[in-house]
Structure formats: C-alpha cells, structure tokens
C-alpha cells in the first residue's frame with residue numbers, strides 16, 4: 054500500500070480513537086456524577102468495610118490488619134482513611150472498556166503511521182504527540198493489572214481527547230523521511246523512554262491532583278476515592294518510576310548528542326528543559342522525604358514537573374530556537 | 383498504607399525506631415526523630431553554636447529542596463536568551479536588536495547563564511550541602527553495615543504484618559536459615575531473631591549522591607584540558623591538526639598545544655543523498671557521508687564520517703557538522719592573465735541550498751574588485767522574477783554575481799569577515815541599481831567584467847564539509863559516572879530496606895516487620911516468611927487468607943495446598959499488600975452495600 058494511503062488510514066484510526074475516548078470520558082464522567090449523588094455516611098461504610106474484610110479473612114489471627122491502610126499516615130487520618138478503593142461502578146466499567154477500545158484504535162493509528170513513514174512513529178511533533186499519548190493511556194490501561202485506578206479515567210480520557218485534538222489539528226504533517234541527524238537507534242531508545250516516562254508522570258500527576266482535591270474537600274464522588282495519603286503513596290511510586298526513566302532519557306540524550314553533535318551536553322534549549330524537569334522531580338523525591346513538605350507540597354512539585362514536560366513538548370518545541378528543531382512544523 | 387516511612391507512633395515506641403542501625407538522615411527528614419519543641423528563650427548561641435546552626439540549616443532536606451528548585455528556575459533563562467556557548471549568532475542578534483537592554487544582559491550574565499556567578503552560587507551551595515549531608519551518612523552507614531541488627535522490640539503486636547504461626551524455640555534455627563537465604567542479616571536476642579535487609583538501599587543512595595558530585599568535578603575539571611576546532615574543507619583538500627589550520631578553535635584553560643595529535647585529514651568526497659520520491663519531502667537530505675583519508679605517522683587510511691557516526695583519530699573525534707557548495711571562480715585581467723582562481727565556500731541560506739558568497743580581489747586588476755553573489759544549485763524563479771534554488775542538488779547550477787569596485791577596506795587593519803563585503807566605499811558596477819545586470823554564469827561560462835577590467839569564469843563547483851575536531855578527556859569518565867548514577871538510583875529507590883522479627887511467645891512464633899524507608903511490600907514479606915515457617919502445619923491458618931488470591935505470594939514454599947500460585951514477582955507486582963487486603967474488603971463491602979448501586 055502506498056505511504057499516503059497508509060497514512061490516511063492511520064489518521065482515520067486516530068480520529069476514531071478520539072471519538073471513542075470522548076465516549077469513554079462521558080461514561081467516566083457520568084459514573085463520577087452518579088457516585089457523587091450517592092449519599093452514604095462514611096462511618097457506616099467504614100464499618101461495612103471492616104466487616105467485609107474480617108469476613109474475607111475468615112477470622113485468621115491477624116490483629117492490626119484491618120487498620121493498616123491508615124497506619125502509614127499518622128496524624129493525617131482523613132475521615133475516609135480506611136475507605137478502600139471503591140469497586141468500579143457500571144459507568145466506570147463501560148468507561149474502561151471504551152478506553153481500551155480507543156487505545157487499540159489509537160495504537161493501530163500510530164503503528165500505521167510508522168509503516169507509512171517506514172520508521173518509528175516518533176520523529177516529529179505530530180508523531181511524538183500521537184505515540185506519546187498512546188503510551189500515556191497505555192500506562193493507565195496496563196496499570197489496571199497492578200491496581201484499579203479507574204477513578205483516574207476522567208482525567209486520562211479527557212487528557213487523551215484534548216491532546217489528540219491538538220495534535221491532529223495543530224501538528225499534523227504528512228510523513229517525511231528522517232533527517233540524517235535523527236537516523237540513529239538512539240531515536241528509538243531515547244524518545245521512546247521519554248514518552249514512557251511521561252506516561253508514568255502523567256499517571257502520578259493524575260493521582261497527585263486527586264490527592265490535592267481530596268485534601269481540600271471530601272464529598273460526593275471524592276468519597277469513593279482512596280484516602281489522600283494512599284493517593285500520595287501511589288503517586289509517589291508511579292512518579293519514582295517516571296523519574297528513573299527520565300534519568301535514563303537524560304543520559305541517553307547526552308550519549309546521542311555526543312554522537313550527533315560532538316558534545317554530550319551543551320545547554321541547548323531542549324537539554325535545559327530536560328534538566329529542569331529532572332531537577333524538579335529530584336526536588337519532588339526529596340520533598341516526599343522531608344517533614345513539612347510531604348503531602349500537598351510534594352504533590353505540587355509532581356504537578357509542576359509534569360506541567361514542565363507539557364510545556365517542553367509544546368511551547369519549547371515550537372517556539373524556542375535550538376538544535377532540537379524536529380517539530381516538523 | 384505504605385507502612386513505609388513512618389511506622390506510626392505506636393510502632394515507634396514499640397520498636398524504638400531511631401536505632402544506631404538506621405540510615406542517618408538530616409534532622410527534617412520524615413524518618414528522623416521529631417524535633418524538640420523550641421523553648422521560647424533558649425541559651426544564647428556562641429559563634430560555634432551559630433556556625434553549627436548554619437551548617438545544620440545548609441545540610442537540611444529543606445535547603446536541598448529549595449536549592450534544587452532554585453537550580454531548576456535558574457536554568458530557565460538560558461533557554462530564553464541566546465547563550466554564547468550554544469548560539470553565538472543569536473547573542474549578536476539580540477544585542478543588536480535591543481541596545482537598551484545590553485547592560486541588563488551583561489549585569490546578569492544572561493548570555494552566559496551556566497557560567498554566571500549566580501548560577502554557580504546555586505550549584506556550589508547545593509553541592510556543599512550535598513557533601514555536608516553525605517559525609518556523616520557515609521561514616522554512619524559504614525558502621526551500620528558492620529553492626530548487628532537491633533534488639534527485638536518488647537512487643538511485636540503493634541508492628542506491621544504482625545501474626546503468629548505455630549512453632550517453638552526449636553524452629554528458630556529454621557527461621558534464621560530462611561531469613562538468611564532471603565538475604566537478611568540476622569542476630570539472636572534470647573528466644574528471638576532480629577533480621578535486617580536492604581543495606582544496599584542506603585549504599586545506593588550514598589553512591590548516587592557521591593556520583594553526582596563526581597560528575598560535577600569531572601566535568602568541571604576535565605573539560606579544561608580538551609579542545610574543539612572547526613575547519614571548512616573543500617573536496618579534494620586537506621588540513622592538519624594544528625592550531626593555525628582551524629577556522630575557529632576553543633580550548634580549556636589547561637590546554638597545551640603539544641597535546642594536538644599529529645594527523646591530517648583530506649576530504650576526498652562528500653556524498654549527499656536527497657529525497658526524490660516522497661512528494662512531501664522532495665529535496666530533504668537523507669544522508670551525508672564524508673569520505674576522508676586520514677594520515678597519521680605517514681600512513682594513510684580511508685575512512686568515513688557520517689552525521690551520527692563520528693570518526694575517532696588518535697583520541698580526537700571528528701564530526702561532520704555542515705556542508706555547502708564552493709564554486710571555483712577564476713578572474714583574468716584585461717591581458718588574460720589569471721589573477722584569482724579559488725574554490726570559494728558559499729553559505730547556504732535555505733533548505734534548497736541557495737548560497738551566498740563573497741570574493742575580494744585587492745590586487746591584480748586595475749582597480750580593487752569585490753564580488754558578492756548567490757549560487758543556485760538548481761535554479762528557479764520566484765513570481766517576483768527573483769532567482770532562487772528549487773532543489774538542493776546540482777541539477778541546474780547558476781552563479782549570479784554583483785560586482786563592486788573601489789576600496790575593499792582591507793588595508794585599514796580592521797579584521798573583516800570573509801563572508802561579508804563592506805560596500806560603503808565602493809561603486810557597484812554590476813547588479814542591483816548599477817544599471818548593468820548581475821553577472822550570470824553556468825559552470826564553464828565566462829563573462830566580461832563591466833568597465834573592461836577583465837573576465838570572470840565559473841570553472842566548476844565542489845562541495846565542502848565543515849569538520850569539527852573534538853577532544854574531550856571527560857567523556858569516558860562521564861559515561862561511567864552516568865551509569866553509576868542510574869544503577870545506584872535504581873538500587874536506592876527500588877531495594878526495600880526492612881527489619882523482620884521472629885519471636886517465641888507462648889508456644890507460637892510471633893512475626894512482624896518494620897520498614898526503613900518507602901517499602902510497599904513489607905506486609906507481603908512478613909506473610910511470606912510466615913508461610914515458609916508454617917509449612918504444611920499451618921495450612922489451616924492460611925486457608926482463611928487464601929481467599930484473597932490477589933496477594934500473589936511469589937514463593938509458596940511448602941504451602942502447597944492453600945495459596946494459589948499467582949506468581950507475581952514481588953518487585954514489579956510491588957504490591958501493596960495492605961491495599962489489596964483493603965480491596966478484598968471492599969468487595970465484601972460493596973456486597974453489603976450493593977443496594978446503593
């Protein structure tokens with residue numbers, strides 16, 4: 054099939070993915086709205102949970118167990134500290150199914166784009182965007198194997214819809230061959246790991262945002278979420294994986310720069326921003342371990358770090374001069 | 383959950399957390415003992431007291447965070463304002479465009495952010511803090527690694543994952559063996575075992591911070607010995623690795639000419655491949671390959687340099703940085719004597735290699751002659767009638783020259799760029815407003831210079847490449863330090879550090895754990911140990927738990943019956959034993975509250 058045709062199918066898949074993401078977003082939103090209309094006294098539900106837990110443990114000798122979720126956060130016990138991650142409602146299940154479907158379409162779109170271009174589909178801004186968002190949603194979808202984070206569905210499907218819209222409208226370019234500077238296996242490694250890191254940071258940021266909201270108020274839909282301290286723990290674990298991947302990205306970038314430009318570090322604009330993001334996340338890791346910074350301050354650092362990534366990708370790519378001029382725009 | 387970092391007040395009292403074995407942390411670390419409430423009027427601090435106070439401030443976690451954030455913010459201006467190091471032309475441009483702001487740029491070193499006093503101050507403070515933080519921890523960790531695990535707390539029941547399994551003092555040996563096999567260091571205290579693992583977490587953390595320090599030192603000092611020279615070479619020409627043959631040359635402060643390796647490089651051919659089929663990218667470069675002959679110690683060899691494949695010659699790396707066309711132009715005087723015959727490099731102005739070049743002939747003709755012109759590798763015309771290149775390869779090359787006579791300004795002793803022509807003191811005799819058309823030449827053509835000065839011939843055209851010769855003694859070291867940073871970071875963030883205790887109590891064994899640092903898998907570790915100890919005998923106790931298969935216990939040694947082998951490896955499943963327990967509970971709960979849905 055000629056490249057142009059493959060590319061038009063790719064675009065079609067991406068548009069379909071956008072449509073399905075939108076539906077998934079609606080399903081999640083409806084679910085959230087419905088949950089917020091459920092009025093249940095937290096105390097009552099806590100007891101039910103306790104009873105359920107005890108029942109499922111069948112009286113085994115595990116004193117102290119039922120209180121574990123709260124024990125990590127002395128002095129920060131919310132009313133709902135022991136509330137477990139709520140079981141997914143029907144809306145959330147539909148939302149998740151639609152998200153997986155959209156993700157499959159999206160992934161297909163990215164792969165076709167790669168076939169059309171005859172290389173990895175991440176070498177100009179449009180391609181970074183579609184692949185990056187696919188990886189981000191992928192992290193969310195696959196996190197399901199680890200833990201039910203369906204309450205982030207609204208965040209992720211909303212993000213995916215908006216970002217894909219921006220990407221197709223503002224960044225689309227027809228596939229072109231790789232300029233010599235990009236012809237390197239480092240393109241495959243460095244850029245892919247960067248998008249993977251972004252996926253984890255995105256997940257962590259979603260959790261951090263919810264943590265902040267939950268800290269401030271705890272009603273309606275929010276009550277069905279895990280406790281703020283628990284959200285913070287999850288956000289940290291995900292963020293740390295992102296940080297490791299970002300550290301690798303930075304180093305792989307330096308090795309590549311050394312191959313392509315003859316120096317491993319030259320404070321090129323993109324290098325500056327990669328560094329800034331890395332340092333902000335180092336600050337985040339420290340903040341998590343510092344009295345007085347744990348909690349919402351550290352959450353803000355994760356959010357700022359992610360904002361810097363988005364800024365780096367959009368504004369820096371397009372408007373800042375530098376050697377990394379590969380936006381293709 | 384993450385029983386992790388702070389075990390909670392109860393556990394704290396039970397386990398007497400701040401044992402000498404703990405990783406040492408700055409005073410404001412979440413694991414450090416809470417500060418004593420400050421009394422309103424303490425004793426006055428002497429000088430030493432003040433210094434100690436300041437040092438403690440500087441080496442606190444809070445300061446590290448603030449300095450890290452300052453470093454991040456401080457790095458940003460360097461991406462907004464052009465930097466001398468990465469964009470010298472941008473610097474000139476900005477200064478020319480904003481003459482009123484030049485003082486401001488200079489006052490804040492905004493063209494030199496990463497070497498500026500204020501940026502240096504931030505990272506020097508940060509690294510001082512780092513040293514102050516790491517050195518005591520290093521000593522402490524050294525001792526802790528040699529020490530025995532701390533005493534078993536009096537009451538285990540308040541600790542994480544507390545449970546009992548059948549057994550008595552005779553099982554302690556077995557327990558100790560199991561713990562050791564799992565990588566714990568163990569010690570006996572009466573009828574109990576105290577075990578600790580994960581010292582590598584702290585080792586990794588320390589190594590990580592030390593490697594950061596090493597990175598700064600190596601980059602800062604090592605780069606002082608290197609150099610970086612650029613040379614434009616036309617095909618068929620060569621240059622030697624000597625100071626005088628470079629067009630531009632930068633070197634570190636300890637650089638010594640004698641360290642220039644004696645080699646020379648000839649550019650035999652520069653192959654450029656352009657896209658010809660993809661309609662969206664006609665003319666996009668696909669490949670640059672410089673075929674070169676390298677001569678070292680009188681021996682020549684052929685080699686090539688590509689954009690992502692530098693060539694190493696005797697410790698120096700050679701990069702192909704850019705390329706362009708160098709038309710060979712000869713000028714004859716009125717008598718037909720050749721007065722000029724050179725390949726003149728033209729600088730590309732756009733993607734299709736429309737190129738601009740300048741020639742200066744102070745001698746040989748009746749008057750000084752200056753030529754400035756465009757070279758179009760594939761000539762086309764804009765709607766305005768102006769010429770332009772429409773494809774970067776040599777399909778229809780044409781040279782168009784404007785000619786000037788008068789004073790080239792070369793005698794004034796003012797250095798002039800070879801790529802710029804000062805025409806203030808000159809009269810245009812061809813092109814522009816001179817009334818005569820610009821001189822248009824295809825390869826092999828000759829035209830008369832207006833005014834009977836002589837003739838100009840466009841002999842042929844070759845490509846040139848700009849080759850960057852780079853010697854950086856830090857490269858290898860920096861690479862290995864980077865690897866160390868990454869590996870130690872992995873260790874420091876992913877290795878759980880924890881204590882486990884096994885204690886004989888009334889005909890049963892009590893087990894419990896305590897995390898030192900972030901450790902989401904602690905509960906699971908205690909459960910796992912319980913399994914190993916319980917063996918078949920405890921299948922009954924397990925049966926209840928087995929109802930929760932989500933707790934994929936990786937090692938169901940000896941449990942055989944009850945626990946389904948989900949086989950999630952501990953590290954990645956990174957589980958959250960307590961969470962999972964929680965969600966198991968929630969299943970029950972939602973059953974109970976099902977009517978709400």
Ligand code: HEM
Nearest residue numbers: 335338342408441442443446508511512515587590594874
């Ligand atoms: C150059 C600046 C620094 C960077 C980039 C940096 C980075 C990091 C990173 C990424 C971590 C988490 C990984 C690990 O545990 O090893 C960490 C942990 C840590 N850093 Fe730093 N650090 C810096 C300076 C400092 C300074 C000045 C201090 C002293 C106050 C410090 C004290 C610590 C401590 C105590 C931890 C362990 C935190 C925990 O318990 O989880 N660091 N640092």
